[in-house]
Amino acid sequence: MKILVGVKRVVDANIKVRVKSDNSGIDLANAKMAINPFCEIAVEEAIRLKEAGIADEIIAVSIGPGNCQEQIRTALALGADRGILVETEEHIEPLSVAKIFKSIVDKEQIDLVILGKLSIDTDNNQVGQMLAALCGYPQGTFACNVELKDGKIEVSREIDGGEQTVLLDLPAIVTTDLRLNEPRYASLPNIMKAKNKPIDHVTPADLGVAINSGLKTLSIAPPAQRTAGIKVKSVAELVDKLRTEAKII
Amino acid sequence: MAILVIAEHDNESLKPASLNTVTAAGEIEGEIEVLVAGKDCQNVVDKAARIAGITKVIAADDVCYEYQLAESVAPLVADIGKNYSHILAAATTTGKNLLPRVAALLDVAQISDIVEVLSSDTFVRPIYAGNAMATVQSSDLIKVITVRTTAFSEAEATGNGIIEPTSFTVQQDSSIFVSEQLSKSERPELTSASIIVSGGRGMQNGENFILLEKVADKLGAAIGASRAAVDAGFVPNDYQVGQTGKIVAPDLYIAVGISGAIQHLAGMKDSKVIVAINKDEEAPIFQVADYGLVANLFDALPELEQAL
Numbered sequence A: 001m002k003i004l005v006g007v008k009r010v011v012d013a014n015i016k017v018r019v020k021s022d023n024s025g026i027d028l029a030n031a032k033m034a035i036n037p038f039c040e041i042a043v044e045e046a047i048r049l050k051e052a053g054i055a056d057e058i059i060a061v062s063i064g065p066g067n068c069q070e071q072i073r074t075a076l077a078l079g080a081d082r083g084i085l086v087e088t089e090e091h092i093e094p095l096s097v098a099k100i101f102k103s104i105v106d107k108e109q110i111d112l113v114i115l116g117k118l119s120i121d122t123d124n125n126q127v128g129q130m131l132a133a134l135c136g137y138p139q140g141t142f143a144c145n146v147e148l149k150d151g152k153i154e155v156s157r158e159i160d161g162g163e164q165t166v167l168l169d170l171p172a173i174v175t176t177d178l179r180l181n182e183p184r185y186a187s188l189p190n191i192m193k194a195k196n197k198p199i200d201h202v203t204p205a206d207l208g209v210a211i212n213s214g215l216k217t218l219s220i221a222p223p224a225q226r227t228a229g230i231k232v233k234s235v236a237e238l239v240d241k242l243r244t245e246a247k248i249i
Numbered sequence B: 001m002a003i004l005v006i007a008e009h010d011n012e013s014l015k016p017a018s019l020n021t022v023t024a025a026g027e028i029e030g031e032i033e034v035l036v037a038g039k040d041c042q043n044v045v046d047k048a049a050r051i052a053g054i055t056k057v058i059a060a061d062d063v064c065y066e067y068q069l070a071e072s073v074a075p076l077v078a079d080i081g082k083n084y085s086h087i088l089a090a091a092t093t094t095g096k097n098l099l100p101r102v103a104a105l106l107d108v109a110q111i112s113d114i115v116e117v118l119s120s121d122t123f124v125r126p127i128y129a130g131n132a133m134a135t136v137q138s139s140d141l142i143k144v145i146t147v148r149t150t151a152f153s154e155a156e157a158t159g160n161g162i163i164e165p166t167s168f169t170v171q172q173d174s175s176i177f178v179s180e181q182l183s184k185s186e187r188p189e190l191t192s193a194s195i196i197v198s199g200g201r202g203m204q205n206g207e208n209f210i211l212l213e214k215v216a217d218k219l220g221a222a223i224g225a226s227r228a229a230v231d232a233g234f235v236p237n238d239y240q241v242g243q244t245g246k247i248v249a250p251d252l253y254i255a256v257g258i259s260g261a262i263q264h265l266a267g268m269k270d271s272k273v274i275v276a277i278n279k280d281e282e283a284p285i286f287q288v289a290d291y292g293l294v295a296n297l298f299d300a301l302p303e304l305e306q307a308l
Helices: A037-051 A066-078 A094-108 A127-135 A188-194 A235-245 B016-026 B042-049 B070-081 B093-106 B209-219 B227-231 B262-268 B297-307
Strands: A002-006 A009-011 A033-035 A057-064 A082-087 A112-116 A139-149 A152-159 A162-169 A172-176 A199-202 A215-221 A230-232 B002-006 B032-038 B054-061 B084-090 B110-114 B116-119 B122-127 B132-138 B143-147 B162-165 B175-182 B195-199 B222-225 B252-256 B273-278 B291-294
Touching: A002 A037, A002 A094, A009 A066, A033 A037, A033 A066, A037 A057, A037 A066, A037 A112, A037 A139, A037 A172, A057 A066, A057 A094, A066 A082, A066 A188, A066 A199, A082 A094, A094 A112, A094 A127, A094 B093, A112 A127, A127 A139, A127 A172, A127 B070, A127 B093, A139 A162, A139 B070, A139 B093, A152 A172, A152 B093, A230 A235, A235 B273, A235 B291, A235 B297, B002 B016, B002 B070, B002 B093, B016 B032, B016 B084, B016 B143, B032 B042, B032 B070, B042 B054, B042 B162, B070 B084, B070 B093, B070 B175, B084 B093, B093 B110, B093 B143, B110 B122, B195 B209, B209 B222, B209 B252, B209 B297, B222 B227, B252 B297, B273 B297
Parallel strands: A002 A057, A002 A112, A057 A082, A082 A199, A112 A172, A139 A172, A230 B291, B002 B032, B002 B084, B032 B054, B054 B162, B084 B143, B110 B143, B195 B222, B195 B252, B252 B273, B273 B291
Antiparallel strands: A009 A033, A139 A152, A152 A162, A162 B175, A215 B132, B116 B122, B122 B132
């Protein structure tokens, strides 16, 4: 079985981002970049399927400028077999990302695609579902457990009221939720070995995908700030304030 | 052209999230129609027809929509949706699962999680876990949108829409429903509760949540938790409030033993009144709290229960 995983380069999750003063975007100059945490979970799940003897090959794909290679290298160090960098300097919306993935899925005859449910920068939560639609494949989104069963894949999904389990034909698209697994760290020998694993460089045009979008971002502004209120000295004072001042209980 | 709102329901009752979504639709120019796709869902259809501001309910009642799998519902929405200017659903796990699939079938962008309607084509949505607000404009002929329900009030039940059945069905067996485990609780649902009492790592273990439950019982509140408490296994993951959990905006949010990580704040900072109880007076949660109490929660919670 051939698995494709997506690895998006995003700002490190522990960094508090700041909006540029002219509201044109986020100030990412010199910010530490990393694999999107949900993509890391996707990579980990693929590696576990390979270790279990279910997957034969894991291909890690990233889309963006040349430095996205760093995130592909990290995926290779973790255990992916080879990488594909779809190089572009343009800003790409989810539908175009899905079209690029579809082109690779078709070309490489992928059996299972594992993607993060969302990336922590744009918070869209769209690509997996869109890719599934374009391919005509079933989708197991927000997965917290996956199991291969007689040529099908059973996916447990985190839904608002609890959990739902679906059984999907392969090929299928799975998107990861937080509790699917805990990603490992890359070992030094594996980081060294990853340097020799191949990364293909292609462009969206090579894949026959024209980058366009019906969406335009007009501005990016800081959120309204909440100001700190008062400190109360006791539970009695708190209850009194809630009753007489906030009038909420 | 009209606006299509996808109703969220469990074949028996209409979820309140649908009412928030209709309110968001009301801020866009155009008549509002509601699609109810399910099986034996006449109650939901009737309820939807009474939402204020809607003109029509399209009822797709067929066994193929029983579990509302995206693989079954998306082709229906994409087919019907061709005749609308906007397609809206709540940004719940159901809406987020379905609408991107619909958008891709229609070859248009999807706009996630809007919190404000500026005009028929321009919307505001949070990015970077709410640390920035993006204003986006769509030039697509059909705008496919999910709505952050806490940003819009619930529509009233004073409407009188007509009901129109559709016989469109979808045959697919590539995705089959196996089972569902829903948390059963006597308490209000987290996303629609007017008061929430939430516990964090400071609760120390799952057993101590009983202290929160006692306070919640007095207030008729729902119980929430931070990601730290969920990851530590204190409570199940559907308790989680935060960017990657549930986004809530109750009238009163009481955060107990929660330090206030960015990702937690992103999920609750739109609450009307925030109370924080934490023994660390430097905890970031105090920066967003209207009322802060620096105290040991194991003393404060029993006292609070008594005082209510």
